[in-house]
Amino acid sequence: MxxxxxxxxxxxxxxxxxxxxxxxxxxxxxxxxxxxxxxxxxxxxxxxxxxxxxxxxxxxxxxxxxxxxxxxxxxxxxxxxxxxxxxxxxxxxxxxxxxxxxxxxxxxxxxxxxxxxxxxxxxxxxxxxxxxxxxxxxxxxxxxxxxxxxxxxxxxxxxxxxxxxxxxxxxxxxxxxxxxxxxxxxxxLGITDFPAPAGGCVLTDLNLADRIKRFYAGLFMFRPEQFQVNDFRLLLVGRQFRLPGGHWLVLGRNERENDQIRVLAGTDDWLLHMPTRPGPTALLRRAGQLP
CATH class of the missing domain: 3.40.50.620 (HUPs)
Structure with a gap:
């Protein structure tokens, strides 16, 4: 040295x-x-x-x-x-x-x-x-x-x-x-607590990678210049639906996913849920921009 x-x-x-x-x-x-x-x-x-x-x-x-x-x-x-x-x-x-x-x-x-x-x-x-x-x-x-x-x-x-x-x-x-x-x-070196080898990148996951690839290919109605960080976070949550016209609906499958969807909701999104009984939360992405 x-x-x-x-x-x-x-x-x-x-x-x-x-x-x-x-x-x-x-x-x-x-x-x-x-x-x-x-x-x-x-x-x-x-x-x-x-x-x-x-x-x-x-x-x-x-x-x-x-x-x-x-x-x-x-x-x-x-x-x-x-x-x-x-x-x-x-x-x-x-x-x-x-x-x-x-x-x-x-x-x-x-x-x-x-x-x-x-x-x-x-x-x-x-x-x-x-x-x-x-x-x-x-x-x-x-x-x-x-x-x-x-x-x-x-x-x-x-x-x-x-x-x-x-x-x-x-x-x-x-x-x-x-x-x-x-x-x-x-x-x-005295290091005994370390993570086991695992792929932490969802782009290597067969199913999630395919979902993201289709998103880039125009799965929904958004143009590339409209992509936002939270679009990709939302893309990894729940069940994904392509509605007529290319509109994007996400449906939570459990309480954790329902919570995630609510956190990721933007000002132009619509949150949908049943007010009188327990059930899934849904999000219609950028519904406020619909004609």
Missing amino acids: SGDRKTALALFSGGLDSILACRIISAQGIEVKALKFVTPFFDHHLLDVRDAYCAGIRDKYGFDVHLVDLSEGYIDLLHNPAHGFGKNFNPCIDCKILMLTRARQLLSRYQASFLITGEVLGQRPMSQRRDTLRLIERDSGCEDILLRPLCAKRLPPTLPERAGWVDRDWLYGFTGRGRRPQIDLAHR
Whole structure:
């Protein structure tokens, strides 16, 4: 290590790999500030519990996390991602490029010198191949300032390593889809409470991804420039109906969904319910704009 203490911005998913990346770098005397990006397709609900979530991460893992709403840019991205979609409606490569681009733009705000992620070479077939990792660096403008602590020894040294901010000897060379090396490292670092691997992005879910894809294709009467963040949150709730003329009706299936529908209702929406007996809540989207 050399020079004044440096700060790194981390892309933080909340999973084990990103937790490890943050802990590995903070153990070298680097201040780590984690960025948790949210969109209607993953983790948007955290904005409602921001303080509690950030405090919980700090108490559990020892570093600060900041929530960053990426919704508007992400909604635009899904119209035509430059590198296409994965198995469903997931633009994994362009998603990572968008996040890293935004993180790079935030470096000065957080007085940070470089970026880190929890990526592992070869772990994901679409977005973590060697050639794809290089492409993501290039298209996000993060060449040489993006360090991947879990697989750094399998990649060329980056600026943080060459400049002596980070000791390469204390980084790792993990590859492939196996989880055992990360779990063993977590135990050595005293990390015992971490989430099990799971897909948190609804764009990878077969049924929900198809619903969102059809929405973009004109399922309802809205034009792309009319899309709003809450449209996509509402699209994930209850039963969805396309009425004559392309009008959009959402019907709650239980009390929790009824509550969600009421929360997501806009000023132009009509809420429908039976006043004399228990039953579902329905929402007619933008009914106030109907002729």
